[in-house]
Amino acid sequence: MSRRRLPLLAALVAAALIAGGLMAAPTPAHAANSGGSVQMYRLYNRYSGEHFYTGSASEKDDVVRAGWNYEGIGWVAPAHSDTPVYRLYNRFAGDHHYTKSASEKDNLVRAGWNYEGVGWYSDDNQTVPLYRQYNPFARTGTHNYTTDRAEHNNLISLGWRDEQIGWHAIAGGKPYQPSGGSSSSGSTSGSGSTSGGSTSTQGKVDPVYVTKSGKSFHRSKCPSTTGHNTSAISRAEAVRRNLSPCKVCNP
8 A cells, every 4th residue: 555645544533533423532621602702600519619610511411410509701702813722630639720821831740730721711902800719728619710890819918928910801790699689609790890899609619717615617817716826718718627607608
């Protein structure tokens, strides 16, 4: 057989295997989109403290069935752009990370993170900034991403680190509206404000604060901890320690 026909034959065999389902073609992590935009779903794991974001309605439904809280539309992403946002997973910590930086992605992969593909795309027109925050006290759920400037500022005031703009959206978020008509997330709104200045998931705060021998966790200025030394931990860590939320400050 001519050597010039070997690459063609190999390509035909590969195409036949893919068509027959014997060899999976790589696909990005984001959902296929029929229009020019993708609604990015935002979910929250109250046990680990992690927020999760996906453009796939079926993945969102699977995660909700697994016990995560659905918080609505985090933002609206372009269906395509020249700026992909990469999705990675740390199987040891049980945590996802998202970045548009190829070098950051590569560094995390070298550190042992699993690369899960392109999660979505950033708006090259930079219409709506999406802010990134880092919680130095958390083991999981270490990052939060939001178009809501009030949510961003509130988390920074609670001890999260400001990591500036992670990427850009073409439109801001919209909280989940249950059948009763009120938002269950208490986070982002269509106007970009935060209801009552609360953080995400029904006004919950993170980090939370504990005393050395206490059985509860608190807000930073809870009256019941006045005169006591407190330390900041993540909500997920407080749950792991079997601590209960304070009935006075309702963190």
